[in-house]
Amino acid sequence: MPTGKRREREREERREAILDAAERVFAEKGFLTATMDEIAAQAELSKGALYLYFKNKDELFLGHSTRALEALIETITAELDAGRPGLPTLRALLLAYGRFVEEHPRDFSNAMQWILAGSDVDPETRSFQEHRSCIGRLLGAFAAAADRGRRDGTVRGDLEPAQTGARLWCALIGGLIVRINTTRMIRCLPPDMPLQNTDHLLVGLVDMLCRGIAADPGAPATAGAPSTSKT
Secondary structure (H helix, E strand, C coil): CCCHHHHHHHHHHHHHHHHHHHHHHHHHHCCCCCCHHHHHHHCCCCHHHHHCCCCCHHHHHHHHHHHHHHHHHHHHHHHHCCCCCHHHHHHHHHHHHHHHHHHCHHHHHHHHHHHHHCCCCCCCCHHHHHHHHHHHHHHHHHHHHHHHHHHHCCECCCCCHHHHHHHHHHHHHHHHHHHCCHHHHHHHCCCCCHHHCCCCHHHHHHHHHHHHHECCCCCCCCCCCCCCCCC
16 A cells, blocks of 8 residues: 555656646647647546546646746856856846757746736635746746846946846846747838847847846946857
8 A cells, every 4th residue: 555655756756747748739839729538538537537636727837837937047046056246147047048048948938827817816725826836936036137237336326126127037037028029020020120020139138138227237247257249
């Protein structure tokens, strides 16, 4: 007869297998059109068995999204711990976030779909709590870099670190929506608009944001940072 620890391990393994199946379905169908029936079939479970682990598609999506965020947080943490001054650290964090999105555009698009569709997730569920914790860790890293910059003189002293980090994150998300939807955006714009080529949008946006919070706007935000000019 299985012990309690074994049952818990088996349940956790089944949960991870369900998230693997959901990842495949969301990648193929997108969040809005994916169904619990399709995810159950991909996981080789009955729909009833699936609901024992996740009450609805929103909760399941947050579980999937959390796994992606945890991978990003590893990169963000490494950049934060690299020992650079505050402003170059912020630049590195923003670029790391942006490039992660460029490498996983469908996950980002699905996340935007989920936000705009409106969630139906109990805030007490494991999926919601873990997802919110990941977002908190990301914004906490931005705030820590901003605070470091205020203390070392690379970031304006009148800026509150947590608000600064959150605002930079929000501005970056707007730019990334344009970046990963370049073809559709260009189709809607006049031919003389400067967004006809968004290859350098990420670096340009990040550098502009960094100049806006720099204690010395004339100083390069890359001072003390390795080159990150990849496009």
